[in-house]
Amino acid sequence: MSGRAGRRGQDLLGDVYFFNIPLPKIEKLIKSNVPELRGQFPVSITLILRLMLLAAKGDDPEDAQAKVLSVLKHSLMTFKQPRVMEMLKLYFMFSLQFLVKEGYLDQEGNPMGFAGLVSHLYYHEPSNLVFVSFLVRGLFHNLCQPTRKGSKHFSQDVMEKLMLVLAHLFGRKYIPAKFLHAAVKFHQSKVFLDDLPKDFDDALHEHNINVTQDFASFLLIVSRLADMSQEYELPLSNIKFTGKECKDSQLVARLMNHKEGRKAISPFVCLSGITDVDLFQPQTVINHVVLRTIGINGNQAPLLWSQRFDNKGRRMPLNAYALDFYKHGSLKGLVQDNRIHEGEAYTLLKDFALTIKSISVSLRELCENEDDNVVLAFEQLSTTFFEKFNKI
Structure with a gap:
């Protein structure tokens, strides 16, 4: 010790x-x-929303604001790095703008709408933000239609479709691409999760486009904090591409000729013809093209992609463990077919059950209509899922 x-x-x-x-x-x-101690990126959009909730709802406003500022100022990542502190301030402003735009904060910075629900599901970012966007668009109201008018019961088909959407948001466990077309027989589970329903997938695509545009604008601003002396230097050999001694180099000449229209793009990526405009395209992998000394990567953008690919370009399917368990209620089935260790499967199912319960309780508190179909559907789903879970 x-x-x-x-x-x-x-x-x-x-x-x-x-x-x-x-x-x-x-x-x-x-x-x-x-x-050498290195801190990780200390803030996220949901964390900032939680801090705004603390500042607004605290019993002692001055003490609450002091605690919020303490969290934002004393990051290990910013220790002896004033440039990083400036970048974090800009990210804070980007997050506030996003939260106001999405209706979680008013113009005065006070939480509103579904801010409580989003902050409660902070460990599922960005799925928590996407879930609320689906809710606001009315997609869940279109889906959750009872068996007959005036009924408070929903069919198995509606429940399974609701489970499919929630599994895409809160049960994201990927399977290696090589198993997608392997000759493997499954006894109880379907294993590979089906695609999102088209209306939900279209809404997710629109969400990603809006977030990409906002985040790209933020990258153009924060690019001014990049250390260009390092950007024009090879990372391994430390060979610099600036100065008079390099003026006759063909590579240097080409790098310098591609500076127009590029502020946030790495000088070496510029050789492939990518410009700042490409940052606004959803297919652009931000981590591969942005200036590396900014200290920002695509993980700070609340993007949720419906498809993921491995380094060979093969699609990686999502594991359908949550939906499979809802259908057959067997933990052994997940171990045998879905190839999940029994202890891990139990933990995943418990987390998923608590997530549904949290959503159900939050919607009941937020909705003034006691007979709202979405509230009733989530209560039915939560009750059924917990009944199955408590039997294992």
């Missing part, structure tokens, strides 16, 4: 106490190089 040598950012000196550690190991630790 050892103590920490001071408080980061406050103490220049500190003491470390070693207890029950052999002297040779202590000597090795003292003489070894100090490891």
